[in-house]
Amino acid sequence: MRTFLRILLSLLILVVLLGLLTIAVGPFIVSPSPAPGVTDAELVAAPESRFIALPTGADEPQEFHFIARLDEETPGPAFMLLHGFTFNLFTWSQLLDLFAQYGRVVAYDQLPYGLSAKRVPEIAQQSSDIYSKAAALEQLFALADALELEQLILVGNSSGGTLALEAALAAPERVSGLILIAPWVYSKRPMLPDWLVGLPQMQRVSLGLARYLGRNSPLLDYSYADTAKIDEERRALTGAHRLMAGWDLAWGALLQRSLTDPVTIAERLGEIEQPVLVLTGDADQIVPVSDTQATADALPNATLVQLPGCGHLPQEECPDQVEAAISSWLETQRPGTGPTP
Template identity: 50%
Template structure:
């Protein structure tokens, strides 16, 4: 009897190991086809492109919106500040649509799709010679390259979630390029799992990353999670959030991004004391992704920060509660 149970246990263990090794390889590696939006003409959501130098590439195209571009926008800014708006994980520049006119009236304003989001280029690391374009250091390099290409010597960085993390990384590594920071629900203390590089580089983990990228990119589940009340999300907003899917093969790039994210830990919290630029931290009281207490903790750790909490707002208050966000930022700018 015991021998039978032992054999059965060994068979079960072997089956589980086999499933773990073979199962992920059954995930279809072929690129997904582009999706056509039902209500939006893609050209209406397309602004401008600039090719930026990225290590190991001939240059990559970044999609951006510039308030000084007379072909699409006609704003009369009141001030000389430049604002660079940074979206969060799986989002794109359309997240700033409710806030863009406000910033554009304050000064020149640029929002861009970080690679491989939105309509920006979606490179595959396997075809490149240099560093992985989805590494944390590369995202900093790309932002600074964009500033150089658009002749922006210094800017106020406005970042939401992972865009807030990127803003902090740039403020730490290139402080002369950042005049101030506005951080909306910044991803600072929230953790995600990381794994050894050898494991992440296995074919199985790459296929699992591809599956994760498809899951996050097809239904955009983080959009619903980011609102305190998902009923506030319009159909047009949902289509703009999925603009990456208008490009064939987007899922392969998202899979590569997800795969690389399994290596890079979020460590910016270790450097907050060194970031001295004037900073405004904003949190939604009903944020389900980054706890309000984490945002308060980040504001307390930054040497020159103010903190504001917005009631009845979630992780993207600039989308969900733009009037409140505008009021808080306008008051802060008056004293900057």
């Protein structure tokens, strides 16, 4: 019996050691070689694409990709369109003409998405600067300043909605209103201690996850109520980042940073006094309708509209419904927001 117990204990120790070895070494199976592609985004840009170098926190300026309608003759506010996690400015393609009727409009690729720069920090601390919440806010207002857009209505989908809310708190004098589509407010993402995130193994895990999310865009399918509406052009636009070299390393650095940067905006919703339109698709599988309802309830001056038969990206899947809701809301706001004749 004692011999059997000794053998059993030895086997148990061996299993534990093998498990620890797998945890320690397994992530290194993920290759650190960057994805191929172009290094100059202008070589694969759309006809309307424009590029501008902007500050990025403590890092050197980086190139941002944007599309804008900046007719100085169009009265009203300026709209800045903020895409969500793993998406890009092309998510707004079907609504650009709508916003251009009411004012100047700009949609841009947040770092490191779409055709914006694919910066890979050389040391871990730099990733905390370039991909931090504070840096994203700085980049948003730097673009607005560069384009001479003083008063903004921020339009954000998912995590873009979170960024819009943070901007309204950071500079309320610059933000006159918000349009939030399924804002990522109450949904939680994993948070890990700095020491764990800093391990080389975690860097490879983040890189592996980035490649999974970026190669086939699985969130695109989850974000539609009816995936039959996703055509090949839409898939190609969602995957525009794959045209650029090193996109996977940049996405991995962003994911690495997000593991220590919690979403805390829910604690301060009551401080946001600007008028807000909140939209939710009733078939949203990413941000539950109940979460979006709770966000609208916590905002002092919010209007909630539920869109039947729509998922997490109604601006893509149900643009007519989104356009009707936005137009109706804008026309109830202060003078100067109506469309041009």
